[in-house]
Amino acid sequence: MGFPRRLLGLPLAVALALGVTACGGDDDKAAPSADAQGCVESYDAATDYFPVKQKLEHATNFTLTYARNYQVLTVKQPSPGAKPQTYVLVRCGTPEPALTGELEGAVAVETPVRSLFSASTTHLPFLADLGVLDVLKGVSSAAYVTSPDVIERVQSGAVAEYASGQEIDVEKVVGAAPDVLVTDGTENPGYQPLREAGVDVLANAEWLESSPLGRAEWVKFFAALTGSEAKADQVFTKVAADYRTLADKVKNAEPTTVLPGTMYSGQWSIPNGGSYVGSLIKDAGGTYAWADTAGTGSTTLDLEAVLAKAEDASTWLVVENGWTKLADAEKADARYAKFKAFQTGDVWSANKVLGPGGGNDYWERGVARPDLILADLVAILHPDLSPGHAFTFYRKLAA
Numbered sequence: 554m555g556f557p558r559r560l561l562g563l564p565l566a567v568a569l570a571l572g573v574t575a576c577g578g579d580d581d582k583a584a585p586s587a588d589a590q591g592c593v594e595s596y597d598a599a600t601d602y603f604p605v606k607q608k609l610e611h612a613t614n615f616t617l618t619y620a621r622n623y624q625v626l627t628v629k630q631p632s633p634g635a636k637p638q639t640y641v642l643v644r645c646g647t648p649e650p651a652l653t654g655e656l657e658g659a660v661a662v663e664t665p666v667r668s669l670f671s672a673s674t675t676h677l678p679f680l681a682d683l684g685v686l687d688v689l690k691g692v693s694s695a696a697y698v699t700s701p702d703v704i705e706r707v708q709s710g711a712v713a714e715y716a717s718g719q720e721i722d723v724e725k726v727v728g729a730a731p732d733v734l735v736t737d738g739t740e741n742p743g744y745q746p747l748r749e750a751g752v753d754v755l756a757n758a759e760w761l762e763s764s765p766l767g768r769a770e771w772v773k774f775f776a777a778l779t780g781s782e783a784k785a786d787q788v789f790t791k792v793a794a795d796y797r798t799l800a801d802k803v804k805n806a807e808p809t810t811v812l813p814g815t816m817y818s819g820q821w822s823i824p825n826g827g828s829y830v831g832s833l834i835k836d837a838g839g840t841y842a843w844a845d846t847a848g849t850g851s852t853t854l855d856l857e858a859v860l861a862k863a864e865d866a867s868t869w870l871v872v873e874n875g876w877t878k879l880a881d882a883e884k885a886d887a888r889y890a891k892f893k894a895f896q897t898g899d900v901w902s903a904n905k906v907l908g909p910g911g912g913n914d915y916w917e918r919g920v921a922r923p924d925l926i927l928a929d930l931v932a933i934l935h936p937d938l939s940p941g942h943a944f945t946f947y948r949k950l951a952a
Contacts, residue, residue: 591645593644596646596647598621598622599621600622601621602622603622603624603782605782605783605786606619607782609773610766610770610793611764611766611767611793612759612767612770612771612773613767614628614758614761615629615758615771617773617777620650622644623641623642623647623650624642625639625641625659626639626640626774626777627639628756628758631736631740631756631758632739635756638660639656639659639660640660640661641659641661641662642664642777642778643661643662644664645663645664645665649661660755662732662755663732664779664780665688665779665780666688666733666778668690668730668731669690669779670692670693670713670715670726670729670733671693671735672716672734672741672757673736673738674692674697674699674700674916674917675737675760675921676735676775677689677700677703678922679771679772680779681700682788683772683775683779683785683788684781684784685775685779686703689703690711690713690729690731691713691715691726691729691731692712692713692714692715693714693715693716693737694714694910695714695717696910696911697910697911697916699914699917699918700917700918704909715729716743720743721741721742721743721744721747723743723746723750727747727751732753733778734747734752735755735756736754736755736756736757736758737757737760738757738758759771760920763829764832765829765927766796766923768829768920769792769793769920769923770789772789772921799836799837799927799931800836800837800927802931803838803934803935806935806938808838808840809838809839810863810865810866810867810868811834811839811840811841811866811870812841812859812863812870813830813841814870815873815885815889820853821854822852822853823851823852823859824851825847825848825851826843826846826847827847827848828849831844833927834870834930837930837933837934837935839868839934841863841866842862842863842866856886856888860891863892864891864893866893867897868894868900868933869894869900869901870901870930871901872903872904872913873885873902873904874907874911875904876950877950878952879898879952882895883895898949898950901933901949901950902948903919903926903946904948905944915946922945925946926945929944929947932944933947
């Protein structure tokens with residue numbers, strides 16, 4: 554189980570989410586006896602220690618099942634091409650099950666965790682929305698963080714930076730002994746030494762989800778770790794409802810033609826119709842020349858091929874940190890000026906909020922809040938339906 558864990562200093566929200574009260578209930582359904590940190594004081598094999606059970610509606614890359622005193626969390630694809638990984642999340646103060654049979658090879662973790670190292674900025678808004686940001690004790694690189702709260706914690710020393718040069722400082726992580734280190738959905742060479750040293754490395758691969766709400770539902774992954782299941786249900790229910798309301802708003806509108814993306818290293822990656830970006834464009838009342846392309850990934854083309862098929866697209870959507878005016882796009886490649894959207898000035902970049910180190914909030918908070926991204930896109934593609942909209946992530950390039 555890695556390093557011993559003491560559930561000290563957890564936020565009050567965690568204890569409340571676990572049903573911990575000072576006096577217990579007033580009938581035979583009273584909350585299980587637990588200390589202020591959510592650990593069971595007197596284990597009863599007949600008690601269900603997970604009164605709030607999470608159900609997944611949109612996420613497809615992980616599953617959650619329940620026993621009385623532990624959850625089984627399985628990430629189907631921890632990183633591209635990797636085999637499924639199972640984690641047994643045991644309520645602290647209760648016995649760990651035998652890791653045999655279907656649980657053979659699983660990693661056991663006591664929960665609620667009290668310290669978490671994060672390998673991706675996409676984790677940060679989930680922790681913040683759950684009210685458990687205090688469990689965050691490490692980030693891989695502070696340069697990519699946009700959250701002022703997390704930046705302040707890094708600067709104060711409350712949150713450590715453990716891979717500023719993209720290479721994990723194994724000794725630093727081992728010395729800090731976090732309850733878990735949560736990955737960014739890739740397999741870093743530094744993870745195996747950490748596992749061997751007793752650090753529980755848990756895969757988080759929300760980026761492999763193809764739908765916006767599927768990615769956002771990974772808030773329930775962090776809720777399972779932190780004991781904030783009830784809060785996760787509230788958070789995700791609102792995000793999903795707001796997203797669906799926006800999508801319904803433009804359902805009968807004439808689709809606006811969109812040009813998505815830009816060139817990178819001489820190639821233009823166009824999102825396929827079943828991809829995350831493709832879903833956002835469709836749900837915002839837009840369409841694009843490759844919307845019918847099958848698959849969840851992207852199609853790589855050269856600029857001339859994109860021009861041939863999408864030169865007349867009405868709106869150009871990019872995510873370019875350094876672009877604030879049309880001249881920046883033209884400087885990057887003079888051929889961009891051939892697109893109709895460039896000529897009419899209808900070019901938008903999701904770079905409104907950047908961190909001091911260059912991190913982009915679109916890639917951070919946007920993963921947890923696709924409803925806010927969709928609201929921006931609806932206002933861009935159908936401004937008549939969103940008068941006075943205050944943009945969260947996007948801004949129009951200046952002439």
